[in-house]
Amino acid sequence: xxTIDGAQGEGGGQILRSSLALSMITGQPFRIxxxxxxxxxxxxxxxxxxxxxxxxxxxxxxxxxxxxxxxQLTFTPSTVRGGTYEFxxxxxxxxxxxxxxxxxxxxxxxxxxxxxxxGGTHNTHAPSVHFLRRAFLPLxxxxxxxxxxxxxxxxxxxxxxxxxxxxIDPATHLSPxxxxxAGPILRRRAIATVAGIAASVATRELRIVRDRLGWSxxxxxxxxxxxxxxxxNVLSLEIQREGTTEVxxxxxxRRVSAETVARRAVDEAAxxxxxxxxxWNHLADQLMLPLALAGGGRFKTTKLTVHSNTNARIxxxxxxxxxxxxxxxxxxxxxxxxxxxxxxxxxxxxxx
Numbered sequence: 463x464x465t466i467d468g469a470q471g472e473g474g475g476q477i478l479r480s481s482l483a484l485s486m487i488t489g490q491p492f493r494i495x496x497x498x499x500x501x502x503x504x505x506x507x508x509x510x511x512x513x514x515x516x517x518x519x520x521x522x523x524x525x526x527x528x529x530x531x532x533x534q535l536t537f538t539p540s541t542v543r544g545g546t547y548e549f550x551x552x553x554x555x556x557x558x559x560x561x562x563x564x565x566x567x568x569x570x571x572x573x574x575x576x577x578x579x580x581g582g583t584h585n586t587h588a589p590s591v592h593f594l595r596r597a598f599l600p601l602x603x604x605x606x607x608x609x610x611x612x613x614x615x616x617x618x619x620x621x622x623x624x625x626x627x628x629x630i631d632p633a634t635h636l637s638p639x640x641x642x643x644a645g646p647i648l649r650r651r652a653i654a655t656v657a658g659i660a661a662s663v664a665t666r667e668l669r670i671v672r673d674r675l676g677w678s679x680x681x682x683x684x685x686x687x688x689x690x691x692x693x694x695n696v697l698s699l700e701i702q703r704e705g706t707t708e709v710x711x712x713x714x715x716r717r718v719s720a721e722t723v724a725r726r727a728v729d730e731a732a733x734x735x736x737x738x739x740x741x742w743n744h745l746a747d748q749l750m751l752p753l754a755l756a757g758g759g760r761f762k763t764t765k766l767t768v769h770s771n772t773n774a775r776i777x778x779x780x781x782x783x784x785x786x787x788x789x790x791x792x793x794x795x796x797x798x799x800x801x802x803x804x805x806x807x808x809x810x811x812x813x814x
Contacts, residue, residue, distance in 0.1 A: 464492040464779060468533070471772025473500025475510050479563045480751060480773055482517040482537060484780035486567035487755065491538040498533075505531045509555025509581070513563035516549045520564050520575075544573030544632065551581030554622030556588035561611075561628060566751060568630050569607045575630040583617045583624035584696045586713045589744065591626055592653075592698045593709040598748045600707065601641070605752060606633030616657060616687055618694025618714075636752055638759035642796060644740040645704030650677055652699050655685040656714075658692025663720045667697045667712070670724035675699075675731065697724055699731045706740045739794055743767050746797060750774060753799040754783045760798040762790060 464485075468477050475498055485492050498504045506514070506528065514528045514535065521542045527535030549560055557579040568575045583591050589598065591613045599609050608631040617624015652671045654664035661684065668682040687694075695714025700707060712727035714720070734742045739762050741749065746763040747770045753759035754777045766774070766787060774785035788796040 463536075464490055466492055466494040466776070466779070467496055468494050469496035469499035471775065472769045473772075474498055474769070475501075475513075475559065476747075476769060476773055477776055478510060479513055479559060480776045481780070482513060482563045483566050483751065484777065485537055486517060486521045486523070486539045486542050486564075487570055488780050489539060490780060491536065493534070493536045495534040497535070505533045506535075507555065508551055508553045509559060512549055512551045512555065512581075513560050516547070516560055516564050517567070519547055519549075520545075520568060520571075542567045542571045544568060544571040544575040544630070546576045548578045549580075551579070551622070554582035554585065554617060554619040556585040557581045557583055557617070557624060557626050558585075558589050558591060558594055561594075561626070562589075565609070565628075565630070566755060569609070569632050569636075570755075571632050574632065575628075577628040577630070578625065579628070580623070580625045581617060582619055582622050583613060583615075583626060584694065584711075584713060585619060586715075589748065590696065590698065590709070590711050592700075593711065593744070596700055596707045597709045597745050601639065601745075601749065602752055604639055605636045605756060607631060607636075616655070616691045616694065618657065618692060618696075621692070621694075623691065636756035638753060638756045638799075640759060641706060641740050641749075641761040643705070644738050644762070645706070647701060647703055649702040650681050650700065651683065652677060652681060652697065653683045653685055655687065655694075655696045655698070656692075657687035657694045659695055659714075661686055663695055663714070666720040667724040670721055671697075671699065671728055674725070674728045695720075695723065697727050699727050701731065701734070703740060706745075708734060708742050708745060710734070710742075737764050737793065739763050743770065746770055747773055750785060750797065750799070751777060754781050754785070756799075757783065757801050758799055760796055762794055762796050764793055765795055766797065
């Protein structure tokens with residue numbers, strides 16, 4: 463059995479989610495301690511417990527120790543099965559992070575799957591639904607499967623109540639992809655979404671985008687939602703290149719001005735544009751696991767975050783691969799996923 467220290471690296475929930483996914487795919491059970499040890503509220507919150515429950519549901523697994531507040535559990539997977547599943551977080555916890563726990567396992571299943579997940583759809587420290595649909599899934603689908611995510615209802619913190627529906631047509635294998643060239647920019651779009659708050663918030667956010675990034679009025683859009691899904695606010699900046707799309711998100715918060723929300727997203731987008739790389743750090747974090755399952759692939763990004771480096775270590779714990787970081791100069795890094803081989807050409811079990 464694999465033993466995982468949940469306090470390593472960034473010490474957050476990603477360690478648990480990646481471990482669940484890789485355990486289901488490889489059939490290797492694991493024990494994790496110090497779950498989310500580096501977070502203000504360590505242990506399993508509703509969102510993380512739902513991820514474990516979802517993993518158990520799709521593979522018939524067992525997870526003794528999985529309860530609210532627990533800082534350790536053991537997970538033993540069985541066979542992953544496609545089908546129709548519904549998972550309710552019960553809070554504004556992230557629906558996209560629950561999906562992250564089971565998505566790649568269901569891609570490897572023999573049959574298609576349909577998922578309904580309710581909770582938060584636009585959360586800080588989590589990929590937004592817009593990011594999944596525009597940035598991550600097009601690249602994942604290039605690797606073999608067909609995954610579609612529909613946003614049925616927005617859910618903002620603290621009310622939650624959002625809903626996503628996911629359809630997964632699996633693939634017998636994933637194909638490596640190479641994303642090392644930052645193609646020309648084909649399209650830019652900013653969407654300021656408001657629900658149950660003044661439309662002027664969106665106007666102020668888009669003014670910052672226009673003034674700081676120089677985007678035209680045709681590239682700025684306001685989306686007003688019915689009050690019943692609010693209150694909430696999110697600003698999404700979409701930059702489409704030839705071959706990749708990046709999405710940068712600012713989340714509205716209480717006592718945080720619209721201008722501050724916009725500047726956070728704009729600053730990150732500006733850093734990405736200045737770096738001249740096709741993959742920014744959030745997308746880099748998402749791509750490593752499917753590339754590892756494909757047994758290869760590479761992308762160019764900037765220096766990996768602590769979060770990404772931690773994820774790489776978990777991947778290397780379960781799979782006979784190495785996540786290599788190659789200095790490409792000018793602050794750029796090529797991340798290459800390579801299968802570990804023994805001298806006779808067979809995978810090296812020690813590397814797992």
